[in-house]
Amino acid sequence: MKKVIEIVDEIDTAKVYAELSDANSGGICVFVGAVREFTNNEEVVALEFETYKAMALKEMEKIADAAMQKWSLNKVVMRHAVGEKGVEEPVVIVGASSAHRDACFEACRFLIDTLKETVPIWKKEKFKNKTVWVSAHP
Amino acid sequence: MNVLFFGITKDIVGSSEINFSNELKPVNVAELKKQLIKSYPEFSKLNSLAVAVNSEYADDDLPLNGNEEIAIIPPVSGG
Numbered sequence: 001m002k003k004v005i006e007i008v009d010e011i012d013t014a015k016v017y018a019e020l021s022d023a024n025s026g027g028i029c030v031f032v033g034a035v036r037e038f039t040n041n042e043e044v045v046a047l048e049f050e051t052y053k054a055m056a057l058k059e060m061e062k063i064a065d066a067a068m069q070k071w072s073l074n075k076v077v078m079r080h081a082v083g084e085k086g087v088e089e090p091v092v093i094v095g096a097s098s099a100h101r102d103a104c105f106e107a108c109r110f111l112i113d114t115l116k117e118t119v120p121i122w123k124k125e126k127f128k129n130k131t132v133w134v135s136a137h138p
Numbered sequence: 139m140n141v142l143f144f145g146i147t148k149d150i151v152g153s154s155e156i157n158f159s160n161e162l163k164p165v166n167v168a169e170l171k172k173q174l175i176k177s178y179p180e181f182s183k184l185n186s187l188a189v190a191v192n193s194e195y196a197d198d199d200l201p202l203n204g205n206e207e208i209a210i211i212p213p214v215s216g217g
Binding site: 033049050051052054055056058080091092112115116117118119120121122123124133134135136137138 | 142144145146149183184185190193194195209211212213214215216217
């Protein structure tokens with residue numbers, strides 16, 4: 001089982017196929033999260049991400065290990081970007097490869113859903129005339 | 139006691155790291171939260187407020203001795 005767990009400044013989406021591909025995997029599933037132009041009809045200029053890196057890497061390792069326990073996976077990638085990202089730029093990429101497609105599809109969903117719940121990364125939405133920390137307030 | 143702040147809590151306190159050695163001597167995580175909310179009432183308006191001790195999420199009853207790496211974790215929003 002090979003894991004790639006990283007916090008990076010820029011995500012190169014082209015790298016992930018080589019990282020997940022292997023002779024035992026008939027299925028590779030990848031999720032890419034990107035910056036959307038509108039939030040509640042308001043135009044987003046950019047998103048800014050910050051992290052508590054030491055803890056974020058540990059939490060991402062735990063998620064990858066949990067996925068490995070639940071499904072029979074050959075490789076897992078979890079990579080999140082930090083810094084300011086513009087519309088259409090990738091901010092997170094997660095993926096898994098497995099012998100058959102069911103395992104990697106389910107694992108991929110688990111990887112991104114759990115990352116969003118537990119990994120200490122924070123996103124600030126920058127609009128034209130204000131900035132908002134996402135999910136901070138009810 | 140050194141405390142790291144991230145996201146909106148960093149904006150509220152105006153710094154990413156504060157040394158509270160003289161002001162705070164909480165015996166556990168729950169007491170630390172209570173003392174911080176007293177100093178920064180804005181914290182009580184957040185959706186959640188977690189504490190990490192030595193880069194792991196900590197339960198309220200975890201004892202503190204002041205030598206740990208302590209971080210305040212407001213609602214996370216990665217992805």
